[in-house]
Amino acid sequence: MHKRGPTGRCRRLSVALGLLVSVVVAMTAGPTAAVPPAPPNPSDSEIADAGARVDAGVTEVGALINQVGAVNQQLQELDDAVARKREEVNKALVDLQNARDAADAAAAVVVQTQADLSEAGTEVARARRNFDEFATQAYTRPAGGSMVTYLSASSPGGAIDRSQLLGLVTKNQQQVLDELRRAQIAEGNRNSSARQAKSEADAAAALAEQKKIDAEHAVSAAKAELDQQTVRRDDLLRERDAAQGRLDIARADVAGLQSQRAAFLAWDERRRAEEAVIRAAAEAAAARAAVDQAARDRAAQAGNGRRPHTQLESAPGPRQSRPRPSGPSVHGSQAVEIVVDRALSQLGVQYAWGGGDEDGPTLGIRDGGVADSHGDFAKVGFDCSGLMIYAFAGIGVSLPHYSGYQYNAGTRVPVDERARGDMLFWGPNGSQHVALYLGDGKMVEAPESGDVVKVSPVRESGIMPYAVRIVT
Structure with missing residues (x-):
């Protein structure tokens, strides 16, 4: 089982400071923005020979x-x-x-x-x-x-x-x-x-x-x-x-292969633009999250005294030195940007089912199936609800490690009226998946075993009719 301690704090600091590497990992490990897979890019000779087959x-x-x-x-x-x-x-x-x-x-x-x-x-x-x-x-x-x-x-x-x-x-x-x-x-x-x-x-x-x-x-x-x-x-x-x-x-x-060449060039230009925007946003978010000591203090207080999610034995939980806060200690646009910064600062961190807490990525746990086949129990990372716990802990909010409970954690708003910083859910009562909405049709999520924390286009299929708003 993962234990909190000085080594975990050092690991989380290295994740924040190494964002440039993690962004590159996220770009190469899978799609991080609303860009489709690359279309074919035919050679000039193939284009010349294709006129008769269109x-x-x-x-x-x-x-x-x-x-x-x-x-x-x-x-x-x-x-x-x-x-x-x-x-x-x-x-x-x-x-x-x-x-x-x-x-x-x-x-x-x-x-x-x-x-x-x-x-x-x-x-x-x-x-x-x-x-x-x-x-x-x-x-x-x-x-x-x-x-x-x-x-x-x-x-x-x-x-x-x-x-x-x-x-x-x-x-x-x-x-x-x-x-x-x-x-x-x-x-x-x-x-x-x-x-x-x-x-x-x-x-x-x-x-x-x-x-x-x-x-x-x-x-x-x-x-x-x-x-x-x-x-x-x-x-x-x-x-x-x-x-x-x-x-x-x-x-x-x-x-015709000529149109494929044009489609590829257009795709490549769009991909470069999207990656540049995400890279700049991620670098800025990581820089802000790395120096935001107040957010880390609020996160530490939010997790104070919480029994670790992966602790299955009957031993008593850690003692609380101070009461955990029941609501956000920061409000408005400032709170939204703290939450978004903390989520984006983890781009490229690998998925680990059952992983993540208020302080950052943690060791995953066994599920007896798909997660085990990917070795999640031996990885340090986040699952979908664990990433939300880390993001919102920066404003002093302590969330449970289950997307179905997070669906009841704040104020519900119609999903068509979602705003930056809202949580989006999939499955009955939010029981399958949760992600953080960034605006402009994009969200940041820890999607599934074998993947990494990344920015994705919002998937409208199966989405719950309400988003959950923590920051007011």
């Missing part, structure tokens, strides 16, 4: 386009199913840690009330001993010079006065005993309530533990299905590659 294959092109579209739809459905199973395990882990925290708190109350009850019993016993000693001395051993001796007159009047004084002292002592007994009863009732609360918290923790076990069993059961889906996915990919190859040939026949 009229062939128009009907086949339309059929191939439809075939590729159908295959892509099947692949998207498989990817959605895998995303749901991954995030269900995240949900079970969060629920388990919350239940354990409640059980720990209830146990602490039981211990305190038991100590208070013992102290109350001690006070009652001490008061009773003092009263008994006073009564014994008053009636059996009057001492010279004491108040009892003073009142031990031989006359009837003196005896009455002595009796009245002793009765008054006895009454006051009895009142003290009664008050102590009432306090003892109250502490006993409080201890009983605390024990009931602990019993309920223990039951909730046991239920959460069972849910964790069920989630682990679900992952094991899903592995067989994922194996079958992987075989089907490979078949679909081969079909898609074959269709794309035929489509490329048909396009060459229909449009």
Whole structure:
């Protein structure tokens, strides 16, 4: 399991300072902007020989386009199913840690009330001993010079006065005993309530533990299905590659290699422009994030005392030195830019399922399926919800490590009214994926195993009808 410590802080600093390298990695590892794959770039001799072949294959092109579209739809459905199973395990882990925290708190109350009850019993016993000693001395051993001796007159009047004084002292002592007994009863009732609360918290923790076990069993059961889906996915990919190859040939026949050359030159110019814009934005974001000590302090406070997401054992979580904030400590456009800067500062950092916290990338965890096949458990990086935790921690917001819970973390706005700094979600109740909207149709995300944190065009297919706005 990944542990926070000085080595993690050094690693995160090196990620921020090494942004130029990470941007290059992001550019080479996969598309980082709304630029399509490169079209063919024919040679001059191929263009010269293509004049006679420009009229062939128009009907086949339309059929191939439809075939590729159908295959892509099947692949998207498989990817959605895998995303749901991954995030269900995240949900079970969060629920388990919350239940354990409640059980720990209830146990602490039981211990305190038991100590208070013992102290109350001690006070009652001490008061009773003092009263008994006073009564014994008053009636059996009057001492010279004491108040009892003073009142031990031989006359009837003196005896009455002595009796009245002793009765008054006895009454006051009895009142003290009664008050102590009432306090003892109250502490006993409080201890009983605390024990009931602990019993309920223990039951909730046991239920959460069972849910964790069920989630682990679900992952094991899903592995067989994922194996079958992987075989089907490979078949679909081969079909898609074959269709794309035929489509490329048909396009060459229909449009002519000359138009392909023009398309390639236009594509290359657009790619260079997009990469220059992203590189400049990423460099500026990394520079701001690297020097923004206030954001790092807010992030540290947001993660203060949080039980690590990957901690599965029942050990107590870290102690909180200060209370975690419940909402953003920075507002407006300044807060939006801090969140965006922190997300963009991680471009090129590899995907690791279950990875990421308020301080930066962390070691991933096993899922028994696709993430394991990519070795995510041995990588230091982010998954989709982990990247959101890191981005928003810079303004003092602590998010849970599950996209479905993040969907309920702020104010929902219609997705068509989304603004820079809003979170976008996919899947039922946001349970499959989450990304940060940058504006102009782009978002930054940690997409899937084998990929890296990158800027992508917003995918409208399957997007939830609402975006979530944390910064107001």
